[in-house]
Amino acid sequence: MTQLDPTFGLIVLGRGDPRLARATLAAAETWRYRPARIVLAVPRGREHAFAAMSGSAGVTVVAAAEPDMLAAAVAALASDVDIVIATPEGVVLGPRWLDAVRDHVILYEDSVAGVDLVRQVVKITTDGDGVSDLAVAERPREPGLLSWLRGLIRARSLLGAVFWARVETLRQVKLATTGEGGDAVAFMLALDHLRLRGRTTVRFTPHARHVRLLPERRTGFDAGYGLYRRLEQLAETRRAAAAVGPLAPSHLDHGLERLRLLAEQAVRSVVGTAGKHNAATFLKGALAARRDGVSVRRIVARDLRELR
């Protein structure tokens, strides 16, 4: 049935930095059609980091275990909205993005969900903890060619991503999130379920920007290990599912994704200017996960051989 004036609900997946979450929420205030509900989903145990935002008007904070953050946030607003928009902290959505999605949803009833990948990046040097307002809208945009190249090379799991869906089509669909990085993968897994129910789209959007705070001093080992391991597990699950039914098409090419992940981090760790250490440790983590995966497969194959 045509929804001439759909209501929107915004979910921000907050993980660690309230400044990034605040930048995402500040962008929503510039939208021509304001969201009916705003939910900030945070990992259980990290509520204190976002305590200042829980008091702000219209923002509901939902704390859940890391894998259930998205599902808990959708459950919190499902009864009040027609369209749910979910994005990790640091993705700043311009008003034109919402206008485009709204027009699309009104005109095309068959369209049920989509993932918009964000290749425009805003790098902000904070130099200390005193900066509370990142003022992303005032920052200059990077050249289009650079964004295009990033979209070509970078692993989808490391790009900023926005997920939108008609809320009624999300019933009996598993919505699981992973740790930092990998939101795009989690969103695309949901799309794989939803493609049986209607039109699903994955595309790049020019109307959003992904904020990255510099300098990045954290080690990337855990993130690299976790993300690569997760991608391997997904590929394994897909192979296992093929044994009990026809192989369903997927929005994510698991082999290409892992290749992109390794290649980009390798290049960044050699020729990158900022975050070189982070990229090198990320790559080490990913390679360690790959090594562990290979050894586990070998052990399983050997055990099966011995059983025979």
Place this chain on the structure above:
Amino acid sequence: MKAALVFVGRAAAASVYLPYRSRGFICALAEAGVEPVVIDVDIDPEPSSATVPSEVPGIVGYRNQVDRLPLIVAQERVGVVQTFGATEDLGSVWGHVARAAKPLAHFVSSDGAVADLPAGRPRSLADLVRRGRSLAHWQARHASRHVTAVLGSNRADLGRHFRHGFFPRARFSAVAPPPSPPTRTFGVIPLGQRRQGPVLGFWDPDADAEVLELLLRAVALTGQTDLFTLKIAPASLAGRAVLPPGVTVADAASADAFLRDVDVLVVPRAEDRALCAVVAALAARKSVIVPDTGAAIEIVDYGRRGLLYAAGSAYHLAMAINVMAQSWTNRPFSFDGVEESIARTAPDAVARMFASAWRRLGG
């Protein structure tokens, strides 16, 4: 407003499209202020595509070759052309209608819709050739640029067309569920008086051996046939597959009558013609197990009013049957809003949807 309803090829006789030329639908169109002209276009000379006479006397009808379409459209001065039929049959039709320079809408149904290619990379050259699309597919895709609006019985089949590059210039798409005849509501058995195990039912007069085989394979895979019983109807299905001992054939004249004796309706394949039975079951407040795609999923509100399973998989259907049988006394389904969903399938509601789409096109 005058609208040409163009039925192409075997669509003229297919059971899925019959409701769109029935008395109820045509009269409802007239009530909505639309004067229909029915045009049947010959594609193949097989007797299976013979025209079904219109149920409404006095309606203008044509049966002709595809190249006469622009002439008929111009002669009748129609405001909009609506096509029905298998997508791959329609390439030349859309091309000829475009010559008449009238807004063109197409209706996508589960019958004749574009299918997804098998996932995964081809393993050999022969596999690659087998996966390839036919020439008719590419011709239809190219000609689909003339279509200015798309209506469909369900989001899944509509979405698959868009995903495969069809209808690049469609200004909008709308979902209009297949029309279903009115159903009768009968008393719901109170929870305390229900049997221990549910009686599953399957109703489809046109079911082929493939559908029956999928259903029976799923029943065998459950491994718990003592928890439920399965009835299939009508009786003519008995000869189409070898039935195992636990499956019985019911001799029921209609879906309404059949549903009196069953607790759960099972739909093994996502087809529009299954919708009448699903609507009848929901009207009678019976549980349903339907595939995770197609028109039925929208009527069961994406799992709110029934159990879903991955379409085409006997394993997942078996798991759904097991879940239904094991949680029989405590099913978490709600029938809230079911009357509104059923009302959307009434012929006059569907006709209003069509008329409103045609008016959006400026017909």
